[in-house]
Amino acid sequence: xxxxxxxxxxxxxxxxxxxxxxxxxxxxxxxxxxxxxxxxxxxxxxxxxxxxxxxxxxxxxxxxxxxxxxxxxxxxxxxxxxxxxxxxxxxxxxxxxxxxxxxxxxxxxxxxxxxxxxxxxxxxxxxxxxxxxxxxxxxxxxxxxxxxxxxxxxxxxxxxxxxxxxxxxxxxxxxxxxxxxxxxxxxxxxxxxxxxxxxxxxxxxxxxxxxxxxxxxxxxxxxxxxxxxxxxxxxxxxxxxxxxxxxxxxxx
Numbered sequence: 001x002x003x004x005x006x007x008x009x010x011x012x013x014x015x016x017x018x019x020x021x022x023x024x025x026x027x028x029x030x031x032x033x034x035x036x037x038x039x040x041x042x043x044x045x046x047x048x049x050x051x052x053x054x055x056x057x058x059x060x061x062x063x064x065x066x067x068x069x070x071x072x073x074x075x076x077x078x079x080x081x082x083x084x085x086x087x088x089x090x091x092x093x094x095x096x097x098x099x100x101x102x103x104x105x106x107x108x109x110x111x112x113x114x115x116x117x118x119x120x121x122x123x124x125x126x127x128x129x130x131x132x133x134x135x136x137x138x139x140x141x142x143x144x145x146x147x148x149x150x151x152x153x154x155x156x157x158x159x160x161x162x163x164x165x166x167x168x169x170x171x172x173x174x175x176x177x178x179x180x181x182x183x184x185x186x187x188x189x190x191x192x193x194x195x196x197x198x199x200x201x202x203x204x205x206x207x208x209x210x211x212x213x214x215x216x217x218x219x220x221x222x223x224x225x226x227x228x229x230x231x232x233x234x235x236x237x238x239x240x241x242x243x244x245x246x247x248x249x250x251x252x
Contacts, residue, residue, distance in 0.1 A: 008022065008243065008245065009243065010245045010246075010247065011246050012252055013246070013247070014250065014251065014252020016152075016252060017080060017082070017085060017252040018197065019252055020080075021075075021078075021113075023071075024071045027069040027071075028229075029068045030068065030229070030230060030234075031067070032061075032063065032185075032231045033183070033185035035061070035062055035082075036061045036063075036078060036080050037059070037126055037130075038058070038069075039076065039102060040074045042074055045076075046069070047061070047067060048067060048068050049066060049096050051096040058100050058102035059097050060100070060126075060129075062093045063184040063185045064184035064185035082193065083140065087127060088140065090131055090132055091126070105125055109121035141182050143168045144179055144182045147175075151190070151194035157194060161175065164191075189231070199212040199216035199224065200212075202216065203246045204246045204247070210224075225237075
């Protein structure tokens, strides 16, 4: 792969996960709803949460964990793992961010992706690095799993908590509790996370930010921008460039 292609920002959207490849700027305090794995291609970056600061090349940020990131023009591979992903419950959800050793396997997995967009090595390394090993993972509450799947299908993205709770046969307060307990994110954060996925799918058709935001259930472009900044620490216009390439990937 040539240097231009390696730097060009790209987003791949799979049935379960999303993957970003490109250069990232510094990101202010934010809290995204999905698990996120960040791998720096060239050199370490700095990540900070309320418990401390780390310098690393590889880290898992669990859903709902507030953090910020300082990059110096690093090329990054970023994988987002939402709650409807079958492997989500099998990942350890640490109290804080979880740095790990970025060994040769990660470089090989990156090479496999760049050469043939093969997600297999990345999947395997994510689960061998942060999986629960021989311990049986705690199963996700079946109602949270149903709700996550419904959001992933692009449904109920505009529904309020009362309507979502009624569909599941729960009170709104109980629904908020089980979502937080099983995903680390609040109900609203989880719902907005899937709204961002829906907006990303709209970008496949080269929709404008405003049209993509409206299609995903945001009131307008300003609402989308505020929510994006809260979830990712930056205005969408500074990271989702006109040159960003969007693609579907059936194996993610």
